[in-house]
Amino acid sequence: MSVSTLVKLAWAGRHADRFRLVFTALGAALGTVAMLAAATVYWLPATEIITPLPGGYTIEMHHRYTSGLLNDTAARPWFAAFLLVLALPALVFAAQSARLGAPARDRRLMAIRLAGATPGQLRLIAVAETAVACVLGALVGIGAYFALRQLAPGPVLFNPDADPYDFPGWRPGNGLVLRLPLPSDALPPVWVFPAVAVCIPVLAAALTTIALRRLTITPLAVTRLPRVRGLRWWPLAAIAAGFGLLALHRILGRVDFGDKDVTLPLSAWSAVILLGVGVSLCAVPLGQLAARIALRHLRSAAPQLAARWIIADPWNGSRSLAVALVAVCGAATAIEGISYGRSIGMTGRALNGDVQRFGLLALAMTLLVAVAGLLFAIVEGLLTRRRALASLVAAGAPTAVLARAVLWQALLPTVPAVALAILVGQTAIATAETLPSPSDPIWAQTALGVGAIAGIAAAASLSLIVLRSTVKVTELRLE
Structure with a gap:
């Protein structure tokens, strides 16, 4: 199969396929x-400029930015690592959006298989579809990076005394100085740009290969191996083991061992x-448990249907929900730790306003990307079950119930997974505290939980737009 034929087959399709490519490129x-x-x-x-002298050396600080x-210089590698971690939700979003319109793509791959393609060539077509979209997305991302550099604000007047990590005594004079809000005066090495442009499609191709490992395409049908499993509690056991190690850590800090x-x-x-690991995967067993409780105690049609869907496919949307749960758990830990530190008069980098504002921005971005990925997972489930949903409507089930x-x-x-996170x-912070924590974080934790649940509910509400076109009776004639 030639490269041109591979690209044509990968980019063939209808509107759902176009949306899938656009959102995959957006994530990349x-x-x-x-x-x-x-x-x-x-x-x-480096901020510090060391000048050797006959009897030693002098250190001159050249602070150029408004942010501590x-x-x-010592904090930059950690800051860069945290920014690098923010790329993971975007890649998960790209992998999740690659499943948008999967039923139509599976039928197209089945037709290509009927025309004589091998199973390996079909997987290559699916991988090429994601890889090409990610290459275009990476190029758009590089262009957006340079555009953001041009749109970044210029130098502003800044009071050095407002930065707790600044040293105005090492600079002649006091008062306002010119600082840059963003590092628009620096660039990474040139080789970083092609490296990132290659790394993104390779990671996306690997994720696509993993996603297709349970897909079997024959000339007459497309089969997905079921993932129905029993109720497994090992994620919750991992959480219990983690708290046991935290208790052991506290004991080891007090004894001589x-x-x-x-x-x-x-x-x-x-x-x-x-x-x-336990928090990221706890939604699966908690969802199965909640579904079984709903089946036993709730008699209305809507929770009964939802419980059956969860038991049939408990892993649907678990990747995006795992990202959201880790972000919620990290935010809850930070809120509790910062409140405890302030109550005992601690000083440190975590109490810096720049760090807290960046953490809030990172939390909002992570939750937004995770909610978008969860939206795609819900839409994929609706498209996969469209014939069953259309049959229910044809049999007299109201659309409002669905x-x-x-x-x-x-x-x-x-709801139970966010509460547990x-x-x-x-509790992780409480194991290290020796004084009672103030009651202020309770309201912040409540707002955090309500916000996360509201975001996921909003994603489910947006998917109802697709539900209207999915439950049409004409879907019963489609295969």
Whole structure:
């Protein structure tokens, strides 16, 4: 199969396929901008200029930015790593949007298989579709990066005393100085741009290959291997084990046992990993449990339908929901830790206003991308079940009942999972606290939970637009 034929087959399709390519490219563009921003911060010139002298050396500080995060050379690698982590939700969004309109794409691949293509060539077509969209998205992201540099504000007057990490005594004179709000005066190395443009499609192709591993395409049918599993509690067991390691970490910090430089970091990071894995996957068992409770105790049609859908496919939308749960848990941990630090008069980088504003922006972006990915997962489920939904409407089921069932399906696993994520974030800090925490974070944690649940409910509500076209009786004639 030639390259031109491969690209033509990959880009063939109807409106749903066009939307899939556009949203996949959008996710790749967002990931590209995040990666290039991380590279820019990492390769900023050093703030400290060391001048050797006969009897020693002098250090001269050249702060160029209004943010203490950008002026602190030691903090830049961590800041860049955090920006790099923000690219992960964008890539998950690209992978999730690649499943938009999957039924129509499967029928198209089945027709190509009937024409003589091998299963390997079909997977190559699907991978090429995602890779080409991501290449275009990466190029758009590079263009957007340079456009944002041009639109970045110029130098502004800044009071150095407002930055707790500034050192006005090392600079002649006091008063207002010119600073840049963003690092628009620096660029990463040239090789970073082609590296990012290649890295994004490769990662997307790998994710597509993983997503297609359970898909079997024959000349007459497309079969997805079912993922129906029993109720598994190991994510919740991982959370319990993480708290056990946190308790062990606190004990090791008080007693004289082993090398504390090894035992304390090992126990702390092991606890963080276990808590992160448990929180990210807890929606699946909690959703199954909530569905079984709804089947037993709720007799109306909408929760009964939603519970059946969840039990049939508990992993639907779990990737995007996992990103949202990790973000909620991290935000709950930060809220509790910052409030505790202020109550005991601590000073540090976490209490800096720049850090908190950036953390709030990162949380909002992560939740927005996760909610968008969850929207695509719900739409994919509606398109996959369109014949069954049309049959229900033809048999007399009201469309309003199906709409409420979609909302129940989104909220049954979300509400307990978000509550557990916030509880884990609070308890993780509480294990290290020796003084009572103020009551102020309770309102912040409540607002965090309500906001996350409201965002997921909004995504489910937007999917109802697709439901109207899905339940038409004419869908019964389509195959």
